[in-house]
Amino acid sequence: MTIQQSPKSSALAASPLELGDLLEPVKIELELVEEFLNSNLVDDSPFIVELLGQVFKAGGKRLRPALALLSGKASATPKGELSRLHIIQAVLTELIHTASLVHDDVIDNASLRRGQETVNRKWSDKLAVLTGDLLFAQASVCLARLMNPPVVGIYGQVLGDLCAGEIRQMRAQFVLSLDWDAYIQKSVWKTASLFAAGTQSAAILNRCNETVVSGMKDYGMNLGICFQIVDDLLDVTGQSLKLGKAAGSDLAQGLITAPAMYILERRDEKSAKLEQLIRTRAVSTNEGTEEALDIIRSGGGIEQTVALAQRYAEQARNALSVIPPSEYRDSLDQIVDWLLTRTN
Amino acid sequence: MTIQQSPKSSALAASPLELGDLLEPVKIELELVEEFLNSNLVDDSPFIVELLGQVFKAGGKRLRPALALLSGKASATPKGELSRLHIIQAVLTELIHTASLVHDDVIDNASLRRGQETVNRKWSDKLAVLTGDLLFAQASVCLARLMNPPVVGIYGQVLGDLCAGEIRQMRAQFVLSLDWDAYIQKSVWKTASLFAAGTQSAAILNRCNETVVSGMKDYGMNLGICFQIVDDLLDVTGQSLKLGKAAGSDLAQGLITAPAMYILERRDEKSAKLEQLIRTRAVSTNEGTEEALDIIRSGGGIEQTVALAQRYAEQARNALSVIPPSEYRDSLDQIVDWLLTRTN
Numbered sequence: 310m311t312i313q314q315s316p317k318s319s320a321l322a323a324s325p326l327e328l329g330d331l332l333e334p335v336k337i338e339l340e341l342v343e344e345f346l347n348s349n350l351v352d353d354s355p356f357i358v359e360l361l362g363q364v365f366k367a368g369g370k371r372l373r374p375a376l377a378l379l380s381g382k383a384s385a386t387p388k389g390e391l392s393r394l395h396i397i398q399a400v401l402t403e404l405i406h407t408a409s410l411v412h413d414d415v416i417d418n419a420s421l422r423r424g425q426e427t428v429n430r431k432w433s434d435k436l437a438v439l440t441g442d443l444l445f446a447q448a449s450v451c452l453a454r455l456m457n458p459p460v461v462g463i464y465g466q467v468l469g470d471l472c473a474g475e476i477r478q479m480r481a482q483f484v485l486s487l488d489w490d491a492y493i494q495k496s497v498w499k500t501a502s503l504f505a506a507g508t509q510s511a512a513i514l515n516r517c518n519e520t521v522v523s524g525m526k527d528y529g530m531n532l533g534i535c536f537q538i539v540d541d542l543l544d545v546t547g548q549s550l551k552l553g554k555a556a557g558s559d560l561a562q563g564l565i566t567a568p569a570m571y572i573l574e575r576r577d578e579k580s581a582k583l584e585q586l587i588r589t590r591a592v593s594t595n596e597g598t599e600e601a602l603d604i605i606r607s608g609g610g611i612e613q614t615v616a617l618a619q620r621y622a623e624q625a626r627n628a629l630s631v632i633p634p635s636e637y638r639d640s641l642d643q644i645v646d647w648l649l650t651r652t653n
Numbered sequence: 654m655t656i657q658q659s660p661k662s663s664a665l666a667a668s669p670l671e672l673g674d675l676l677e678p679v680k681i682e683l684e685l686v687e688e689f690l691n692s693n694l695v696d697d698s699p700f701i702v703e704l705l706g707q708v709f710k711a712g713g714k715r716l717r718p719a720l721a722l723l724s725g726k727a728s729a730t731p732k733g734e735l736s737r738l739h740i741i742q743a744v745l746t747e748l749i750h751t752a753s754l755v756h757d758d759v760i761d762n763a764s765l766r767r768g769q770e771t772v773n774r775k776w777s778d779k780l781a782v783l784t785g786d787l788l789f790a791q792a793s794v795c796l797a798r799l800m801n802p803p804v805v806g807i808y809g810q811v812l813g814d815l816c817a818g819e820i821r822q823m824r825a826q827f828v829l830s831l832d833w834d835a836y837i838q839k840s841v842w843k844t845a846s847l848f849a850a851g852t853q854s855a856a857i858l859n860r861c862n863e864t865v866v867s868g869m870k871d872y873g874m875n876l877g878i879c880f881q882i883v884d885d886l887l888d889v890t891g892q893s894l895k896l897g898k899a900a901g902s903d904l905a906q907g908l909i910t911a912p913a914m915y916i917l918e919r920r921d922e923k924s925a926k927l928e929q930l931i932r933t934r935a936v937s938t939n940e941g942t943e944e945a946l947d948i949i950r951s952g953g954g955i956e957q958t959v960a961l962a963q964r965y966a967e968q969a970r971n972a973l974s975v976i977p978p979s980e981y982r983d984s985l986d987q988i989v990d991w992l993l994t995r996t997n
């Protein structure tokens with residue numbers, strides 16, 4: 310069932326959909342994933358166990374492994390049958406995500422993540438670098454266990470995309486580019502590439518045909534781009550507070566995303582003002598951030614960005630037509646709607 | 654040919670062996686490795702190319718890929734025939750080594766590496782974290798291209814060992830442990846694990862039998878432990894200057910290695926003095942470092958450490974008996990001797 314939503318109600322209003330309900334069909338498998346994450350693969354010394362406990366005890370939505378598991382169940386024959394390899398692949402997906410968060414926290418000097426102290430804050434930047442490396446290493450061990458060269462290739466590319474995307478973003482701070490292709494590409498590197506690896510690889514592990522594999526990749530890719538656009542939106546609407554981020558923190562760092570780009574490309578008085586706030590780096594002060602957010606909010610930057618997110622959401626939904634109906638496909642479909650209304 | 658050396662002449666005297674001569678049998682392959690390192694696997698934007706150029710232009714001995722290539726040639730049938738996979742495996746080995754150096758430089762706040770400015774110094778810690786991640790990602794892509802699950806498993810474990818070893822070392826600073834097993838284990842994690850992965854995997858790619866594979870692993874493992882012990886020795890003899898490190902810099906950081914351990918385990922007057930310098934962290938001052946180095950040098954810590962390194966060197970040489978004589982085996986054999994006399 311697809312819930313049609315108007316731009317007004319989506320991505321801004323509180324969601325009637327609870328992610329927990331949508332993930333019910335993979336609840337047992339997600340518990341196995343959790344066990345796996347907390348058990349140790351490459352080192353079991355007490356301190357390493359404590360360190361990884363700190364990283365994982367904060368929880369997190371486990372959206373990426375859930376999508377991989379649902380994609381696996383939806384594309385399996387018979388439906389709903391998963392192998393142990395699918396669990397490992399789901400674990401791997403979360404390990405890569407978590408590793409990149411740990412390194413991002415070092416890069417952004419973050420103190421809190423998912424309501425818990427970050428490793429860099431609790432111990433040190435140095436230890437956080439190594440912790441991220443260790444998680445990447447654990448991901449490599451999982452990848453090895455899959456013994457599936459195409460899947461190894463896909464995740465290898467994801468790892469590269471994550472770093473290259475972050476490096477490019479770092480270099481693009483305060484750059485007033487209106488290159489939409491580059492914006493979407495950055496969203497692919499930062500976010501969608503890992504989403505797509507999860508949903509596509511699950512189908513590969515099921516030995517699905519090329520149409521299904523490619524459809525599940527398209528689903529993950531479009532969903533991931535949509536997820537990143539909504540993330541950029543939450544920064545402007547201030548609903549990202551639940552993420553532990555202040556409203557406008559992307560803007561304050563000089564990261565120009567869709568809501569600002571829509572204003573900037575108009576080349577009118579408001580766009581000139583916004584451009585000036587960014588160019589002079591006034592946007593990094595509290596007043597400057599507020600002024601920039603006001604311009605974006607009052608200028609319709611939010612509505613246009615919602616519409617953009619919905620276009621990708623629609624493409625994600627359409628991609629699901631390659632697999633037959635099932636409760637798992639329904640969940641994948643409804644996650645698209647949940648995503649458009651998420652506030653964390 | 655095995656050059657027998659007395660403890661006095663080895664690991665202290667200038668070497669009559671030039672590494673370049675010993676690597677002659679894999680010269681062409683090492684050039685391919687160099688090309689591969691400088692070409693780009695996951696991202697070819699100008700800045701990423703500049704970044705990786707900075708990392709690789711400083712050169713380095715390329716000892717790890719050379720050992721993998723020599724091991725491949727020595728264990729191939731017919732001798733000397735390598736596949737493209739061996740080149741990729743050699744590249745992968747150097748990528749992992751370089752990635753861990755880039756992250757080590759962040760951890761140690763290092764400014765120079767191989768005579769070049771480090772990434773953290775030239776740009777920032779943040780960019781260095783991402784650069785290391787990118788190199789690890791490139792390594793993952795290489796690993797995927799090998800399409801060899803056992804080799805993937807071996808390198809996955811190496812990645813974990815590298816991080817876990819570094820984390821344990823960080824936690825063990827100023828800890829006066831005399832646990833020799835832990836000391837050797839740390840050398841395995843930090844260094845020998847990657848050496849062994851290179852020599853063992855090259856034999857696996859040649860589809861050698863278990864005896865040869867295991868022998869080549871033993872060679873790399875013992876050589877790696879020996880390499881790390883000599884590294885620890887160079888820190889005390891001061892010959893590590895060529896590495897861009899001041900004499901005693903390990904000691905100053907509270908890293909207790911073999912030369913100090915030999916003194917500490919005697920429980921005499923000198924060992925009490927050394928223990929006090931470490932316990933009070935006086936060892937971190939210039940005078941304290943000098944005093945500690947004097948105690949170790951005059952107390953025979955160097956000679957005993959040379960003898961320890963030679964025991965592992967001997968085991969590395971013995972392991973080579975699993976492969977038939979060839980110019981490649983001769984090189985592997987002579988590299989053991991070079992290592993005992995190396996000063997950088």
